[in-house]
Amino acid sequence: MSALRLTGLILACVAALFAACLLGSTPLGIDRVAAALFGVGPPGDQLVVVQIRLPRAMTAFAVGAALGASGAALQGLLRNPLAEPGVLGVSAVSSLGATGALYYGYAALSAWAMPAAAILGALAGTSLIALAALRTASTVTLILIGVGLSSFAGAAMNLMMNLAPNPFSLVDMVNWMLGTVANRSFLDLAFSAPFLAAGLGVLFAARRGLSALTLGEEAASGVGLNLRRQRLLIVLGAGLATGGAVALAGVIGFVGIVAPHIVRPMVDHDPARSLLPSALLAGLILVLADIGVRLAPTVNELKLGIVAALIGAPAFIWIAMQRRSVHD
């Protein structure tokens, strides 16, 4: 991707984050929002902008970036444009972990319980998919395993809702499964940030090996790639980043497919070079989608995860239909 395009993408992200701070029930002009962001202006403005709107927008961006980078990395590892934490069932298993933490009350005991459970779930899901990928080269098989994982996690979560001790924990769990960034604080962000940062760091450090995997596993090993290490790093990185994202926002699907799909032709289809722009673009998409959620004139606020799926699922179907059968 040219430096110009990358710069444009970064500027668009900054602009979208700023625009997200403009919106809300208290009407604030550009000048007052800008002043509040720089820490000047009335305390009321600062409270609204810095404590409420900015953390929500940044959460949307962080979740998008984690899912975009995880999607791009998993696509490179599995050599498949349809791979993504949501489609492969990783998000669902991660969400099962988070829901379990809620159900059993661990989430009330420690603020770390929820991120930790989500990440354990994500790592378990990613490892299962990576193990399956060792046995089969078929895209269809992997996605079917993802469907199975999602169904199982969904059923287990439904079971917990079925047995939910009280309506409050039921609402908590439903919110998690639908996916939202509403009412997130910088504290929430801070608890997930280490996992997100570690996951993204591992993915970026291991990105060069994804280029080599273009040749297939055997030839990639032939040109000098340590396959086992590469698989481990991508599974670990995607698991940490996805788990961090799910802990923050619940399940938000498809953004990890859509963003890399748009980016890929601009980086000569190199998975390594697609990582950073995919992360930025997915972050941008979620910030914009969340603005849309807040603008939509509905009685109950729409959930970001639902909107993402409403846009992303048709895109997934479209991408799948473009693929020729020879790729399987």
Added chain:
Amino acid sequence: MTEQSSMTASQTGPSTGVIGLEARNLTVAAGEATLIEAASFSLQAGELVALLGPNGAGKTSLLRGAIGLTPPAEGWARIDGEDTVGMTPRRRARRLAYLPQNRPLAWPNPVRDVVALGRFSHGAALGRLRGADRRAVERALAACDLDRLARRSTATLSGGELARVHCARAFAAEAPLLIADEPTAELDPYHQFRVMELIRSFVDRGGGALVVLHDVVLARRYADRFLWMKGGRIVADGTPAATLSAARLAEVYGVRGRVEGARVEIEGPL
């Protein structure tokens, strides 16, 4: 860096014994089945060795065992005196380029990028090629007559053009040794010659190549030495003149053939 100096550079290191690839009593097993039984052979600089044998003779298993992709059950294989089992992929790739039988390309990358992946073991990153990496890629593209196609997407290439891309990828590594598993499969006669000419010129520049071939006529034309396999064993190893005969064709392939000097003719099944 010139081609010669890069080759000597990659041969330095803790090496003892034979320069090149050497396998002794290599036995490769998969579960209960023994795929390769006590195979011994060597590959040195300046020779083009053809590995011949019927389907299922164990040619690919022998190659994989020799370069450490499948750890052997018994015996050993060494590159420049260093055991291939336990050698890091990066270290191995610097000394030996490997073209496997299956050469799927996951993405429609430009030709130059696929060739540049040959420089992976040298630390090259796509889109940011510098110095020696860049020059090696340019040389490999030129050697395989791919300059004009360098920017083309590999998804738009013909089978013959793709075969040249894979050769260029292997040459770009500038490793002293090359192992190619059926590099001429599914190619028309012209491109079979083209690919063998490319490998021959690699050998003439001082490389050593071990090539799995199914076409005995092609092998006779280009190879310096024949390695014959059947049923997981190496049944003969020597110059074409010494090892290629009508009896050998019958024994190894079960075909009736005629061998007169450098002329080979396969007439039909036995």
